[in-house]
Amino acid sequence: MSISVQSSSVQLPVKSKLFEQIQFGSLSLVNKIVIAPMCQYSATGQGEVTYWHEQQWANYALSGAGLCIIEATAVQANGRISYADLGLWNDTQRDQIKALLHKVKNISPMPFAIQLAHAGRKASTEKPWLVKHGKGQIAPEHEHGWQTVSASHIAFHPNDVLPHALSIAEIKQIQQDFAASAVRAVEAGFSLIEVHAAHGYLLHQFMSPLSNHRQDEYGGSFENRIRFTLEVVQAIQQVVPHDFPVGIRISATDWMDGENAWNIESSIELSKALEQLGVAYIHVSSGGLHEKQDIKIAASYQVPFASTIKKLVNVPVITVGLITEAEQAEQILQNGEADAIGLARAILYDPRWPWHAAAKLGEKVQIAPQYLRCQPHGVKDLFSAF
Numbered sequence: 001m002s003i004s005v006q007s008s009s010v011q012l013p014v015k016s017k018l019f020e021q022i023q024f025g026s027l028s029l030v031n032k033i034v035i036a037p038m039c040q041y042s043a044t045g046q047g048e049v050t051y052w053h054e055q056q057w058a059n060y061a062l063s064g065a066g067l068c069i070i071e072a073t074a075v076q077a078n079g080r081i082s083y084a085d086l087g088l089w090n091d092t093q094r095d096q097i098k099a100l101l102h103k104v105k106n107i108s109p110m111p112f113a114i115q116l117a118h119a120g121r122k123a124s125t126e127k128p129w130l131v132k133h134g135k136g137q138i139a140p141e142h143e144h145g146w147q148t149v150s151a152s153h154i155a156f157h158p159n160d161v162l163p164h165a166l167s168i169a170e171i172k173q174i175q176q177d178f179a180a181s182a183v184r185a186v187e188a189g190f191s192l193i194e195v196h197a198a199h200g201y202l203l204h205q206f207m208s209p210l211s212n213h214r215q216d217e218y219g220g221s222f223e224n225r226i227r228f229t230l231e232v233v234q235a236i237q238q239v240v241p242h243d244f245p246v247g248i249r250i251s252a253t254d255w256m257d258g259e260n261a262w263n264i265e266s267s268i269e270l271s272k273a274l275e276q277l278g279v280a281y282i283h284v285s286s287g288g289l290h291e292k293q294d295i296k297i298a299a300s301y302q303v304p305f306a307s308t309i310k311k312l313v314n315v316p317v318i319t320v321g322l323i324t325e326a327e328q329a330e331q332i333l334q335n336g337e338a339d340a341i342g343l344a345r346a347i348l349y350d351p352r353w354p355w356h357a358a359a360k361l362g363e364k365v366q367i368a369p370q371y372l373r374c375q376p377h378g379v380k381d382l383f384s385a386f
Contacts (some may be wrong), residue, residue, distance in 0.1 A: 001336075006115050010044075016343065017331055018033065018357060019031045023316070024245050024280040025192075026245055027111060027191055029300040030066050030366060033065040033343060034066060034318055034340050034341065034342045035067065035347055036283070036318075036320050037194070037342075039082075043086045047074060047085065047089070047093055049086065049100050053086075057101075059351050060351075061105075061107055061110050063352060064352065064367055068110060068111075068112050069113040072086075072087065072117035072119075072196050072201075073085075073256035074088070074117060074119070075088065075116060078149065079118035079120070079174075079346035080201065081123055081125055082127055083124075087116065087376075088116065088184050088188075089181060094185075094187055097188045102371055108386060110344045113191060117201055117202075119148075119210070120148065120149055120203075121156050122288075123149075124140070124166070125138060126144070137157065139213070147163075147175065149202070150171070151212040151218065152247060156211075164269065175235045178195070179235040179236055182239055191245075193246050193250040194247045198250050198286075198288065198304050199204060199288030204228045204289055206219075207226055207266070208258055208261065208289050210289060211290075221264065225366075231279065235314070247279055248282060250283070251283060251285055252266055255287045255296075256292065256294070258330075263386050264305055269283075269353045270310055271315075272312065274313075274315075279316055280316070281339070282316075283304050283342060284315050284319055300321065301321050302319060303319050303323075303338065305319075305333060306318070310337065310338060317338050317339050319341060323343065323346065326360040336350070364384055365384075367386070371383070
């Protein structure tokens with residue numbers, strides 16, 4: 001089935017934009033479907049991959065998407081959200097990830113990216129499914145707990161232990177650790193690096209006035225509050241190969257009223273600064289900074305943020321957030337509201353979402369040759385082999 005738009009009184013066929021190629025810097029994708037990073041809380045206590053990651057990454061690789069960005073991966077041990085998060089702060093973690101990526105690349109040419117992160121004050125938590133009420137921070141004196149850090153001595157939740165406010169030297173060390181993890185990411189075989197500056201984690205904590213009350217060069221003015229994020233991006237760019245793509249994920253708004261919250265106007269100015277640094281794309285999400293955030297959740301609820309930013313920058317913009325249907329994703333791209341579509345829970349629920357989207361939109365998707373015989377009866381030329 002083809003999609004058509006009205007032009008005067010004539011129905012004109014429109015080629016699907018969802019299945020067009022797209023460039024993220026030097027990296028070319030076969031389509032505009034991006035598997036967004038999703039924490040699995042399934043690593044060893046040393047931040048190393050397990051069999052869960054092996055089957056999960058293989059599932060992603062066979063999905064037909066254009067790119068997979070694996071879960072938030074910590075650049076320091078105390079930067080993990082939970083004790084079961086992945087890390088890339090040492091060479092053992094790198095070598096195990098490299099071995100797993102090698103297996104995955106033997107079954108699919110789909111590029112894999114990694115999201116490098118530091119959770120800041122939202123670290124030291126229990127696995128979400130083991131907590132009855134919220135994610136539950138684990139106190140430093142308990143097993144699986146540690147002292148959290150942030151821009152200021154301001155906790156995310158009233159029951160949390162106050163985070164340690166980072167010194168300038170500690171800020172510089174974290175920047176170096178982002179860079180060191182980026183080097184390991186390249187050595188492991190990832191095709192792209194995404195910097196996690198969203199969802200209330202450390203870089204976002206520095207950017208929002210709600211969590212940053214510093215009085216030094218990393219606090220106060222807008223320029224000071226975004227300094228940490230820009231310096232992390234630059235630190236990574238300086239150590240990866242020339243033209244290696246580095247993207248970033250941001251929260252467009254804190255979903256909090258008042259002039260002291262991070263908002264879309266802040267994100268526009270941040271995006272302009274990131275464009276000047278030459279980021280490969282801007283991945284637009286929202287929220288996660290404050291426990292009292294008031295998120296208006298609905299289908300495509302974050303798309304307007306991406307659309308606003310896209311109008312004002314020239315780098316690709318990825319949108320995400322309750323995008324579940326092929327026609328919905330296609331319309332977002334046809335409307336020029338974003339350059340690519342990020343899928344998270346939708347692709348967990350339906351690991352073959354890109355196959356079904358191609359069938360609905362009259363397009364072709366690349367799959368492993370072992371699956372060619374499963375083309376549905378009556379659907380012509382849906383599949384091509386890798």
